[in-house]
Amino acid sequence: MPSEDFSSVPILDYSLLESDKAQFLEQLRHALINVGFLYLSNHPVSQANIDTLISYIPKLFALPQEAKDKIKMANSEHFLGYSRFGAELTKGAVDQREQFDFATKHECRWKEGDPEHYRLWGPCQWPDEKLIPGFRETLGGYLEQVESLSLKFSSLIAEAFGLGPDGLSQFYDTPELMQHKAKIVKYPVVQGSSDQGVGPHYDAGFLTFLLQASEHRGLQVQNLSGEWIDAPPVPGTFVVNLGKALEFVTGGLARATSHRVLSPKGASPRYSVRFGFPLEILALRDARGNVAATDSMNIELH
Numbered sequence: 001m002p003s004e005d006f007s008s009v010p011i012l013d014y015s016l017l018e019s020d021k022a023q024f025l026e027q028l029r030h031a032l033i034n035v036g037f038l039y040l041s042n043h044p045v046s047q048a049n050i051d052t053l054i055s056y057i058p059k060l061f062a063l064p065q066e067a068k069d070k071i072k073m074a075n076s077e078h079f080l081g082y083s084r085f086g087a088e089l090t091k092g093a094v095d096q097r098e099q100f101d102f103a104t105k106h107e108c109r110w111k112e113g114d115p116e117h118y119r120l121w122g123p124c125q126w127p128d129e130k131l132i133p134g135f136r137e138t139l140g141g142y143l144e145q146v147e148s149l150s151l152k153f154s155s156l157i158a159e160a161f162g163l164g165p166d167g168l169s170q171f172y173d174t175p176e177l178m179q180h181k182a183k184i185v186k187y188p189v190v191q192g193s194s195d196q197g198v199g200p201h202y203d204a205g206f207l208t209f210l211l212q213a214s215e216h217r218g219l220q221v222q223n224l225s226g227e228w229i230d231a232p233p234v235p236g237t238f239v240v241n242l243g244k245a246l247e248f249v250t251g252g253l254a255r256a257t258s259h260r261v262l263s264p265k266g267a268s269p270r271y272s273v274r275f276g277f278p279l280e281i282l283a284l285r286d287a288r289g290n291v292a293a294t295d296s297m298n299i300e301l302h
């Protein structure tokens, strides 16, 4: 398929894998090479679980400030926990968002003498179960399912490029050693002069699975002409996008695409859940060098 400048984000139907895998892989290849973003519909993650998770999110942010601060990220050497509104920057400008960083289950494997970066992975800080009963189990179930989808998706990407299903797994750890982070984000309604929910950036890892957890528009993706293309919420889908690590290991064939979020203008906040597969691979980041001019200060890059 010829390279083209996209004007919308393609929707891939995961159930096509059953009926016509070759067609699915062809559409996937197009999205990887030309867009770097896609919606995935009819995916295997339970919609009931997603709906329950979505219903918890406003309650999570409505917890007393004291309960949120108790699990603040500063407590955790694994960069997991709560960050107050305005704590993150993209290229020097404040992102208008409040967030919790959770992750798939993981014991910290660092011990005396191990490389320092092993400390980056470890257990989550959870809010008090009494204040938000059932949240931990719901999010835990969701993360397990998205993790398994992301592993499967990574092998589909390898197949789309004509490799065997394990063609990309050499670049990351085995599943037991990997941890994947999920950021639950609240973008409050625009207040002052800035509508920067999150400024233009590339993601750092391999793949991001984004759940748009409210009906607001705001996510935008930049095409090669520099135009910002809307990626509005599409019920029942994930937005999947590629990060710099995947772009690097495919020699630029799979495209990492710049994107941003504009703060909502209506009466209610925008919410999203961003799952990164896997956490930044430090060796790859070092190998690909400094791309600071375009990267955001998302936590994977610290």
Ligand SMILES: O=C(O)CCC(=O)C(=O)O
Residues within 6 Å of the ligand: 183, 185, 198, 203, 210, 219, 259, 260, 261, 271, 272, 273, 274, 298
């Ligand atoms: O919240 C969103 O819709 C996207 C956020 C994002 O791009 C990121 O956190 O990397």
Ligand SMILES: [Fe+2]
Residues within 6 Å of the ligand: 201, 202, 203, 259
């Ligand atoms: Fe992003």
